[in-house]
Amino acid sequence: MSKKPLILVTNDDGINAPGIRTLIGIMNSIGDVVVVAPDSPQSGMGHAITVDATLYVNKVQVDDGPQKEYRCSGTPADCVKLAIRELLDRKPDICVSGINHGSNSSINVIYSGTMSAAVEAGIEGIPSIGFSLLDYSWDANFEASKSFVKRITEEVLENKPDTGIILNVNIPNLPKDDIKGIKVCRQGKGNWVEEFDKRTNPMGKDYYWLSGKFVDLDNGDDTDTNALENGYISVVPVQFDLTAYKTLETIKTWNFK
Amino acid sequence: MSKKPLILVTNDDGINAPGIRTLIGIMNSIGDVVVVAPDSPQSGMGHAITVDATLYVNKVQVDDGPQKEYRCSGTPADCVKLAIRELLDRKPDICVSGINHGSNSSINVIYSGTMSAAVEAGIEGIPSIGFSLLDYSWDANFEASKSFVKRITEEVLENKPDTGIILNVNIPNLPKDDIKGIKVCRQGKGNWVEEFDKRTNPMGKDYYWLSGKFVDLDNGDDTDTNALENGYISVVPVQFDLTAYKTLETIKTWNFK
Numbered sequence: 001m002s003k004k005p006l007i008l009v010t011n012d013d014g015i016n017a018p019g020i021r022t023l024i025g026i027m028n029s030i031g032d033v034v035v036v037a038p039d040s041p042q043s044g045m046g047h048a049i050t051v052d053a054t055l056y057v058n059k060v061q062v063d064d065g066p067q068k069e070y071r072c073s074g075t076p077a078d079c080v081k082l083a084i085r086e087l088l089d090r091k092p093d094i095c096v097s098g099i100n101h102g103s104n105s106s107i108n109v110i111y112s113g114t115m116s117a118a119v120e121a122g123i124e125g126i127p128s129i130g131f132s133l134l135d136y137s138w139d140a141n142f143e144a145s146k147s148f149v150k151r152i153t154e155e156v157l158e159n160k161p162d163t164g165i166i167l168n169v170n171i172p173n174l175p176k177d178d179i180k181g182i183k184v185c186r187q188g189k190g191n192w193v194e195e196f197d198k199r200t201n202p203m204g205k206d207y208y209w210l211s212g213k214f215v216d217l218d219n220g221d222d223t224d225t226n227a228l229e230n231g232y233i234s235v236v237p238v239q240f241d242l243t244a245y246k247t248l249e250t251i252k253t254w255n256f257k
Numbered sequence: 258m259s260k261k262p263l264i265l266v267t268n269d270d271g272i273n274a275p276g277i278r279t280l281i282g283i284m285n286s287i288g289d290v291v292v293v294a295p296d297s298p299q300s301g302m303g304h305a306i307t308v309d310a311t312l313y314v315n316k317v318q319v320d321d322g323p324q325k326e327y328r329c330s331g332t333p334a335d336c337v338k339l340a341i342r343e344l345l346d347r348k349p350d351i352c353v354s355g356i357n358h359g360s361n362s363s364i365n366v367i368y369s370g371t372m373s374a375a376v377e378a379g380i381e382g383i384p385s386i387g388f389s390l391l392d393y394s395w396d397a398n399f400e401a402s403k404s405f406v407k408r409i410t411e412e413v414l415e416n417k418p419d420t421g422i423i424l425n426v427n428i429p430n431l432p433k434d435d436i437k438g439i440k441v442c443r444q445g446k447g448n449w450v451e452e453f454d455k456r457t458n459p460m461g462k463d464y465y466w467l468s469g470k471f472v473d474l475d476n477g478d479d480t481d482t483n484a485l486e487n488g489y490i491s492v493v494p495v496q497f498d499l500t501a502y503k504t505l506e507t508i509k510t511w512n513f514k
Contacts, residue, residue, distance in 0.1 A: 041309070043308055044309070046302065046303035047304060047367045047368055048368075049303070049368055050301065051301035052300065054456075055465040055467065056462070056465075077368075085452070086453050086455070086465070107497070155513060161508065165501050182513040184509045186500040199311075206314070210307060237508050239499060239501035242367070243444045243493055243494065243495065244419075244494040245443070247418060247422050248443065251422075251494050252441045254416050256409065256412060256441075
């Protein structure tokens with residue numbers, strides 16, 4: 001039996017995206033790689049799962065390499081569930097998701113399919129990391145990311161974060177020499193100010209396209225947004241207990257009787 | 258101008274679901290109601306948003322009452338974004354989502370379209386509540402929920418939780434007299450143990466249905482799961498900063514250099 005770590009690789013941009021192809025290449029240098037990824041882009045899917053439709057899985061080989069690959073008709077979270085329950089013969093040592101084409105820093109984490117896959121693995125007690133590069137384009141350049149992604153993955157394999165902790169890693173879109181290092185930070189406060197672009201279709205019916213811009217609402221110097229702006233890679237430890245503990249006691253004093 | 262509160266109502270089971278029709282009826286007795294809800298069921302959608310497709314909105318009147326109603330082709334989070342940016346002429350005083358047909362307690366909160374809508378309103382600084390009844394059936398009986406939903410909504414309107422706090426309210430499926438009261442609690446630890454039901458389609462191709470059972474992994478008496486099991490309505494204050502603050506300092510000691 002191989003002593004190399006078993007690495008589950010997934011993403012939300014789809015199995016053919018340059019980001020996941022880069023990630024697979026890096027992971028092949030660390031361990032035994034099994035890829036289970038969506039067959040088409042799933043961006044903005046949040047933590048969706050397929051509860052009312054069938055899931056198809058196909059064994060494929062997208063490019064050369066020792067990795068085993070499956071493409072799946074479901075969401076990123078579906079991919080992780082299927083991998084663990086059906087496709088892998090043992091629990092993976094780590095799950096890596098990405099590299100996403102575009103930021104998942106600040107509030108973006110809650111809309112992120114990349115992070116939902118990583119969180120799903122975290123729920124299963126598997127150390128996991130979501131990687132994102134701050135370039136939304138399909139032909140984003142992942143060269144500068146490679147050594148950092150490898151280093152962070154090896155560090156997680158060695159240190160094993162507490163159960164249920166997932167790392168949200170965002171990488172600035174800079175040449176390697178301009179990346180200043182890696183910063184562990186908190187999720188910055190921010191929000192999207194949407195502008196719905198209202199149009200009329202050829203049948204005379206109105207419809208909308210969602211667009212908008214991100215607004216940073218946090219001037220702390222310990223946030224992911226701040227780290228990225230200053231040329232650092234941000235690492236935010238994330239958890240899935242959403243309880244607002246600070247508010248619990250206040251709300252207990254309300255009069256619900 | 259009306260002094261009554263402006264109430265935004267949405268859900269993830271779709272605008273025709275008995276749960277939202279009940280919720281609209283209750284809210285009509287509290288304030289001015291605008292409904293913006295998906296045109297079809299969106300369960301399991303997590304915090305999905307529509308980034309790569311068009312959104313349609315239709316003004317409708319599903320049943321009698323003073324409420325204004327819009328059905329939308331998007332996800333629950335889309336509905337809230339559209340309501341705030343395009344459909345409402347002022348910021349709502351509260352957003353209520355549900356009443357969901359089925360539990361959103363424990364880990365279910367992260368897969369929940371009902372809660373994603375409420376969280377989306379929370380991100381916009383609007384006090385908001387997601388309501389769920391522990392009965393997955395379409396013809397669930399919401400009678401016993403009514404007075405509790407009204408009371409909790411009025412309490413939130415009066416007390417205004419801290420900005421960014423959303424209440425996750427789950428209601429046991431019991432006759433009114435058997436409901437023991439309302440408990441403010443934390444999110445219980447739990448997980449779904451999936452069983453993928455593997456079948457073969459008429460063309461000979463394998464596919465899967467996701468099924469499984471919920472496993473309670475928490476023996477605390479301060480959890481939502483525990484409250485519900487003991488006949489109480491659970492109220493968990495939820496927030497969208499996912500940072501695992503307890504782990505931040507530990508991970509800062511790792512050697513990322």
